[in-house]
Amino acid sequence: MKVLFTFEITNDQKMRLENKFRDVTFQYNKKGDTTDVESVEILVTYSSEVDSSLLERAKKLKWIMTASAGVEKMPLLEIAERNITLTNVRGIHKTPMAESVLAHILALRRSLPSIYSSKESKEWSRPDDSTELMGSTALILGPGSIGSEIGRLLQAFGVKTIGCNRSGRISESMDKTIVFRDLMLELPKADYVISVLPSTPETRGLLTREHFSAMKETAVFMNFGRGDLFNETFLINALKNNEIGQAVLDVFEVEPLPLENELWTLENCVISPHVSGLSSKYVERALIIFEKNLELWIESNVNLENLINLFDGY
Template sequence: MNVLFTFRIKDEQMEKLKADFPGIQFCFNKKADEIAIDEFEIIVTYGEDITTDVLERATSLKWLMVASAGVEKMPLAEIAAKGIVISNVRGIHKTPMAETALAHILSLGRALPALVEQQKRKEWNTKVRQTELRGSTALILGPGAIGSEIGRLLQAFGVRTIGCNHSGNPAGFMDDTIRFDGLLSRLPEADIVISVLPSTEKTKGLLTEEHFKAMKETALFMNFGRGDLVKETVIVDALKNGDIGHAVLDVFEKEPLPVESELWTLSNVTISPHVSSHSGKYIERALEFFTENLEKWQNGDKDLVNLIDPEKGY
């Protein structure tokens, strides 16, 4: 059995894999479009390097292990047609992304950006508007692994949490869970609206101008999921018109965010360059998913952790 890693891992991680799986031939740090890949049964990848051309050349490929949560940029139809098993690392981002969300919420609530600006001006001003989290309400779009972890942290601060998903099925650390089609009626309750939704046919353009007008004028809108959830012009208008109080954006319709984007110039938006999931422990956690699944694969068990349905995209 041959395994190809198309991204770099540490030397000690390579050696551990070789020691733990002596019957497997590993090839590390080679790009899929630069080598002959017809011999590899398994490819471990971030996903974006898997093209239709790569799939045509990977004649022995049976399993794609994607060390990312999003797979929307991959040729999923071709993967499905070839019967290739695909799994990802869903849930790997929950700790750093939940901590990032909480950091922004606390920072804005306790007016830390304003205090930093006062310090730059050497200004002593005690009349800074600050709020408490306790008693507020957060509406979380996508209460899966990441959203539930955000909910857990917020509940510890006394926040009421409402989850919103396609099914309306109960989710962890949500006081209530609603369906997408019930979102509009519940938005007026929310002090904080957080999206960690993936990009699917059901989530693209899910939020419209009507949704932002339904939010509180003081609401904090946060998007850590995918930029195609809402058009940039809708967010810009909502911020300029005072439909919401502030936005924290980690993802955008077009990335990198173009320098001419009006978002850069607005005072009530915090721009983050798609880094909410970054962590020094990322590869370590990804390899935990991989080794668990590799043991299953060796034993003929194809019921892998985090299997992806390529037709659904998740």
């Protein structure tokens, strides 16, 4: 059995794998290098590296472990037709992403941008717009592992949390859970509207112009899921017309965000270059999932953790 990594891991991590799985042959390529994919049964890579041409070359491929959470850009139907197993690293982003969301909220509510700016200009100026999280309400779109962790942290600050998903299934760290069709009822109550939704047929274009109009004029809208959740024109108009207070965006319809995109020019919009999930522990956590699944694969090839439904896309 041969396993190919198309991103670099540390020598200690290589040694651990090789000592634990002595009957497995491991090959470690640099990022994006799919040399020798023709001979591998298992491919450990990022989702952006897998396309139709790679699948055409990888005749022996049986399992793809993507070190990404999102798989929407992968050729899922072709993977299904080949009967290739696909797993991801769902869950490893929850800590850095939840901390990123909380950091942005605290920065805005405690006026940190103004404080930093005053320091740069050597101006002793006290902001007059600082407020508290205590007693506010957050509406979290996608209260899965990441959304629930965001909810847990916010509840510690006295924030009421409302989860929103397609099924209405009760989620951890949510005071209340609603379904997508009830969004319009809850949006006017939310001080923070936070999306960590994946890209699926049900979530693409989920938010409309009417949804932004229904938000509080002081609401902070945050998108840390996928950029196809809404048409960016709707958000730009809402920000320009002061229909909402602020936006914090980590994902976009087109990435990198084009220089001509009007979002760059809006003072009430924070641009984050898709970095909320970054962490020095990223690969370490991904390998924990991979090792568990490799043990299962060797034993029976069934019941793998984070198995992707190739037709639902998650």
